[in-house]
Amino acid sequence: MLSDQLRGRDRVARAALYVLLIGGLVFVVGPFVWMLLSSFKPEAEIRANPPTWWPHELTLANYGTLFDRLDFPTYFTNSAVVAVVTTVGNLLFCSAAGYALAKLPFAGKRVLFGIVLGTLMVPSIVTIVPLFVLSSNLGLVNTLAGLILPYLAQAIGVFLMRQFILSIPDDLLEAARIDAASEWRIFWRIVLPLCRPALAALGILTFLASWNNFLWPLVAATEEETYTLPVALALYAIGQNRTEYDILIAGAVVVVLPVIIVFVLLQRHFVRGIATTGLK
Amino acid sequence: MPRRPDAADTSAPGSPPDAAPNRVPADPSEASGPTPATPSGEVSGAASGEAPGSAADSAAGSASDVRSSRAPGPGTAADSGVVAGPAVGVRSGRAANSPRGGLSRALTGWGFALPFTLLFLVFTAGPVVMSLLMSLTDLRGTDLLNPFNVNIVGIDNYVRLFSDAKFLTAAGNTAVFVVVGVPLTMALSLVVALGLNSGLVRFQTVFRVGYYLPVVTSIVAISVVWRFVLQPDTGLLNEILRFVGIDGPNWLNNQTFALPTLIVMGAWRNLGFGMVIFLAGLQAIPKDLYEAATIDGARRFAQFRYLTVPMLRPTMLFVAVITTIGYVQFFEEPFVMTQGGPLDSTLSLAFHTYNQFGFGNYGYASAMGYVLFVVVVLLSIVWFRLLRSNVE
Numbered sequence: 064m065l066s067d068q069l070r071g072r073d074r075v076a077r078a079a080l081y082v083l084l085i086g087g088l089v090f091v092v093g094p095f096v097w098m099l100l101s102s103f104k105p106e107a108e109i110r111a112n113p114p115t116w117w118p119h120e121l122t123l124a125n126y127g128t129l130f131d132r133l134d135f136p137t138y139f140t141n142s143a144v145v146a147v148v149t150t151v152g153n154l155l156f157c158s159a160a161g162y163a164l165a166k167l168p169f170a171g172k173r174v175l176f177g178i179v180l181g182t183l184m185v186p187s188i189v190t191i192v193p194l195f196v197l198s199s200n201l202g203l204v205n206t207l208a209g210l211i212l213p214y215l216a217q218a219i220g221v222f223l224m225r226q227f228i229l230s231i232p233d234d235l236l237e238a239a240r241i242d243a244a245s246e247w248r249i250f251w252r253i254v255l256p257l258c259r260p261a262l263a264a265l266g267i268l269t270f271l272a273s274w275n276n277f278l279w280p281l282v283a284a285t286e287e288e289t290y291t292l293p294v295a296l297a298l299y300a301i302g303q304n305r306t307e308y309d310i311l312i313a314g315a316v317v318v319v320l321p322v323i324i325v326f327v328l329l330q331r332h333f334v335r336g337i338a339t340t341g342l343k
Numbered sequence: 344m345p346r347r348p349d350a351a352d353t354s355a356p357g358s359p360p361d362a363a364p365n366r367v368p369a370d371p372s373e374a375s376g377p378t379p380a381t382p383s384g385e386v387s388g389a390a391s392g393e394a395p396g397s398a399a400d401s402a403a404g405s406a407s408d409v410r411s412s413r414a415p416g417p418g419t420a421a422d423s424g425v426v427a428g429p430a431v432g433v434r435s436g437r438a439a440n441s442p443r444g445g446l447s448r449a450l451t452g453w454g455f456a457l458p459f460t461l462l463f464l465v466f467t468a469g470p471v472v473m474s475l476l477m478s479l480t481d482l483r484g485t486d487l488l489n490p491f492n493v494n495i496v497g498i499d500n501y502v503r504l505f506s507d508a509k510f511l512t513a514a515g516n517t518a519v520f521v522v523v524g525v526p527l528t529m530a531l532s533l534v535v536a537l538g539l540n541s542g543l544v545r546f547q548t549v550f551r552v553g554y555y556l557p558v559v560t561s562i563v564a565i566s567v568v569w570r571f572v573l574q575p576d577t578g579l580l581n582e583i584l585r586f587v588g589i590d591g592p593n594w595l596n597n598q599t600f601a602l603p604t605l606i607v608m609g610a611w612r613n614l615g616f617g618m619v620i621f622l623a624g625l626q627a628i629p630k631d632l633y634e635a636a637t638i639d640g641a642r643r644f645a646q647f648r649y650l651t652v653p654m655l656r657p658t659m660l661f662v663a664v665i666t667t668i669g670y671v672q673f674f675e676e677p678f679v680m681t682q683g684g685p686l687d688s689t690l691s692l693a694f695h696t697y698n699q700f701g702f703g704n705y706g707y708a709s710a711m712g713y714v715l716f717v718v719v720v721l722l723s724i725v726w727f728r729l730l731r732s733n734v735e
Contacts, residue, residue: 077543084538087531088553091611095556097579098568112576113585160459169452175460178468184719185471186672188693189712192705193473194466196487216462246451275561277675278697293563297679300567308571315564326559330552 161224484703500710532617555615566679624658
């Protein structure tokens, strides 16, 4: 249907498009590549003017210094524990509550869902003060539990799970009920397996949000032994060591690399999950 | 003439999977066709929900029984009502007709919802209300040990905001960040999405993963890296600029450049998010609309202006709202990169709120947080008005 003339124009358009998109890609990915390369440069080369792109001399010294000077294994463990527990908790609590909201009748259901919807847009800074007061009263400040509990049951997770479970046909559940299956059994054996895509999306995105979360850990972790990675890195970056780029760059790599690896491996789920949920 | 973009409403990424069953056919010819599957499915669902009384009684749960018990339809409802109703005697309606009765099912419902609800009320909904109450008091960090020092001051905190020069500066900075940043981010992500959706580009996955990379990474780490990239002498950016003969400024230490730099960094970080959502939105536009437009002689730009843009409105609304919510709260970038400087030129509302909290001004910080909340809601309404599908 297309004429040859149009095809010629398409070829030009395609070339222009590649230039544009690749240029954009270099702009977006460039800083990451530079970060990774620079983390292997000796300190003097990091400070060199003009800067170098490719390391003239490869070294792991920056990572050595990082782990000598900072208790990175502790921060890493804290981040991992908080993220894993938060993720498992959300998968469990949000899918259970989502099932109840989507398929079970109970008093106060509409009110509960209304409250969930009402808090979807609340900025996290709004609840920082009362959360901190609450945590101090409960003795949760400076504990990992204090970092986890406020994020263990999130409105967006319930919203996502409810929406997904609504699409499961009632017939399926009713058939199981006729077979005298308990609601718990129905939930475990029928609903959860069908929710796999939603659970994958929710799990990945919750894990990421938790791993990258900054404001609350910054407020609630006041001692080094409960710092998460972003908190440790940020406080190091703005403290008296703010110019120690060798350590900062290596630290940034340690924070970012696990996430990038997970992302690249699971990118299929990511894109699908994001497109259907709108979570970041 | 293309169809009105009703269909796009239901296929917007913001309205997850259940949207499809609820979809109302946009085309009258579809609607006037044979009865759609959904309603009949619901009828049988309801019938099977009411029939089980007999099935459970006879304790025969085989699949064939299920089917046969379903066949009579609503007629069995009365039966099972008699069986299940008195046994529980509390509720009427569909719940009461289930095998185990209404009360137990209601309890089961709460059993599922309770763990979430408790955590959610204590750690999310409760604090949202508490924050509002605190904003009406002069609560300070030092008052936590003797709560009787706290006085109710009404809206004094809110009034005080308007004479707080730092708050006004922060509000101005945040406004600039949002007003410039959101359209910039959306435009860039739309351009990338259109490019990837044009069908002219291969290696889609590489582009998607690459553009999306900053979205998944910690803003703190990104801020550290960018501080490094933006160094006046040893930074990558100025080195590239020197290459083309421009003497770049000290980006983050310059009152004029600091905030625009953070805005560009925000767009850099978030364009991948908009890209993914826009791609989903673009792919939901039926291809035959473009074919029809081509046959009608509409050129590429006309197709974009009169077909793509209207069909993409719900998607745009979604991206705009999510991006705005994020940008109104921007905090990590100034915290790590500039500490709000130079001379408060990058102080954001969230950062100022955090500082006031750090100073122990809990009541005042709560008021500021609530202002932020109201701004988020108002801006969402503005976006909704601007971008709702105006179906004439």
